Amino acid sequence: MNQAWAYLKVGGVLVLLTALVGVGLLIGYWLFGEAERREAMTPAPAVRQADGALVVERRPMAKAGKPVHALPAESVEERRIQLHVQPQTQPTESAFALDCLCDPVQVDVSLVRDAEGGQRVVASSPDGEVLTGLDMPLTPMRLSAPPNTWAAGLSWSPRQRVAGIWLERDIGRLRLGGELLAQDSRLDPRLRAGWTW
Numbered sequence: 290m291n292q293a294w295a296y297l298k299v300g301g302v303l304v305l306l307t308a309l310v311g312v313g314l315l316i317g318y319w320l321f322g323e324a325e326r327r328e329a330m331t332p333a334p335a336v337r338q339a340d341g342a343l344v345v346e347r348r349p350m351a352k353a354g355k356p357v358h359a360l361p362a363e364s365v366e367e368r369r370i371q372l373h374v375q376p377q378t379q380p381t382e383s384a385f386a387l388d389c390l391c392d393p394v395q396v397d398v399s400l401v402r403d404a405e406g407g408q409r410v411v412a413s414s415p416d417g418e419v420l421t422g423l424d425m426p427l428t429p430m431r432l433s434a435p436p437n438t439w440a441a442g443l444s445w446s447p448r449q450r451v452a453g454i455w456l457e458r459d460i461g462r463l464r465l466g467g468e469l470l471a472q473d474s475r476l477d478p479r480l481r482a483g484w485t486w
Contacts, residue, residue, distance in 0.1 A: 345370065357397045358413040367408070368400035392416075406432040444468060459485060
């Protein structure tokens with residue numbers, strides 16, 4: 290009897306230690322795991338670089354109005370950029386004519402996320418027609434797999450010798466589900482509700 294009690298005590302300690310390690314791992318992942326971070330969208334001034342290029346001013350918008358141009362179907366506008374460009378003076382072919390002085394041109398650009406999660410660039414100008422454009426992705430985006438919102442499976446209780454089936458659905462952070470157990474030649478339905486993290 291004493292030996293059985295000793296085994297039970299050792300088994301209980303092992304179960305408790307395993308549970309503590311598991312809870313510690315979950316808390317550690319929750320506190321220090323890979324968390325989604327958001328871009329810092331603070332205002333920033335324009336900066337003219339030595340090569341003449343302009344790091345454009347950043348001015349976050351609390352609520353963006355309608356885009357100035359049509360966006361592709363099922364796309365979401367992520368960035369709105371507006372440029373004002375002064376074309377260089379162009380000499381004319383006539384020796385007696387003055388150089389052509391052109392007015393500044395405004396170019397509106399939208400960075401959009403398409404239905405597959407990739408990015409596209411849309412450009413237009415109220416001062417003329419955008420003739421050509423080039424979007425050169427340099428670093429491929431990491432596209433996350435669409436979340437699995439449904440789960441189903443079988444359940445089994447070796448102690449009570451009860452089998453069952455279950456179905457669950459995630460709706461945001463809420464998990465709803467149901468289970469149907471075959472117990473004592475009758476069906477025992479159960480409902481589930483939980484929270485995901």
